[in-house]
Amino acid sequence: MTTDGLAADRMLLNRTSTAERVAAILRSRISEGFFRPGARLAEDTIGTALGVSRNTLREAFRLLSHERLLTHELNRGVFVRTLTVEDVVDLYRVRVLVECGVVRAVDGVPGTDRLVAAVTDGEVAMRRQDWQALGTANLKFHEGLVALADSPRADELMSGVLAELRLVFHVMADPRRFHKPYLARNRGILHLLQQGDGPAAARELELYLRDAEEQLVAAYRHLQPPPFE
Amino acid sequence: MTTDGLAADRMLLNRTSTAERVAAILRSRISEGFFRPGARLAEDTIGTALGVSRNTLREAFRLLSHERLLTHELNRGVFVRTLTVEDVVDLYRVRVLVECGVVRAVDGVPGTDRLVAAVTDGEVAMRRQDWQALGTANLKFHEGLVALADSPRADELMSGVLAELRLVFHVMADPRRFHKPYLARNRGILHLLQQGDGPAAARELELYLRDAEEQLVAAYRHLQPPPFE
DNA sequence: CATAGGGGATTGTTCTACAATCCACATCAT
């Protein structure tokens, strides 16, 4: 009896705890905008809705608070995070640091399968005017850029950063067309990478990110709720 | 009545939950080596020792697991993380990416108060042959480097990376002298920064980090427990 | 109109209970 091909089954055996499954559910609900920033997640409501005890639910809340998707206010409960303009600026600071750093350090011609897939997905979505899919493809492209570093921690960092940014998109006036202008620039960056010119790609990427930040901050400042505290 | 000078009191008012205080205690215990990598933290033992309930303790465990200081194995409990050689390599990959990225991007002459303090602390510790303090000063220097980016998320990332690296130091044969050779190189990097030459400082830093990684990986590979699974 | 106080609702924390799982040891067959 061989032990090959059991790696996939490993995932099934390696069950996750209820708290982690609950966290996964809430995470996707938040990222898809079902729970909007500022929304309160009451223990009682969510707990009975999902059929888990308060203990388990609170463990899930801890996880998501640590991922910055929820904020935990003592004796008040947990809320879907509302990012400030400063948060957006910081997120793009990290993006420039990490994404450009990874891309610049690329030597030779890297494997670009994921990037090619993301770009073509974006082009298909564009033709269909499926802005939701276009956004997803765009985020996948940037996740793919960081994946070039072959660093699990960098991947996770980037995944968290993009999850936070999704919170911003959900409170924008027209989040759907936001990604449209960047598809062509993604393709350009991919092209430079395929030519093995990491530094040039990094320069393009930095301009890209600064433009995106500017646009996002401008749009975000408008509908920012007045700071009460 | 003025509202000045209340920022400090804010910390007192802004009480933290028990779970977070417990997490803070465990975090410092781990980072100081009281709990060594691989050690099991039983809910019952720790719970009664700290006088908190299992629920609260488990919330604290979740926090620290998310920080990668503990690993959570279903139905087996939580253990102080034991890093693999791959982890060490990845940590240094992130360090090169982030630290060098921050330093290279420095324009003009940055405020280097923290860095100067870290270097002089290191020199004092060196004269006293206080290797513990030397290690602390060294980590503070690198935290200070990342702080130049003025990015809370980068700071937190770096803080987590260094916390993980401390786990490595605690299982090394002679962790105490490890930092010794790097004090002079820290001073050199600081000097380049004070001259406003970020790129040169980044190049120095990259060589520094590659040397440190090589030394650490070599030392770590020796006493690595045989991989059972 | 501003302020103080009361009461309901929610969270913070502990405790108890039991199911699920793991682990070490004993038992048994080869």
Add this chain to the structure above:
DNA sequence: ATGATGTGGATTGTAGAACAATCCCCTATG
């Protein structure tokens, strides 16, 4: 002796009740 099997105790996973602490809204009072 060696390896498989099974059994029991210990620990974790999860649920639920209970109560204190806190917040928040509403109302009474000056």
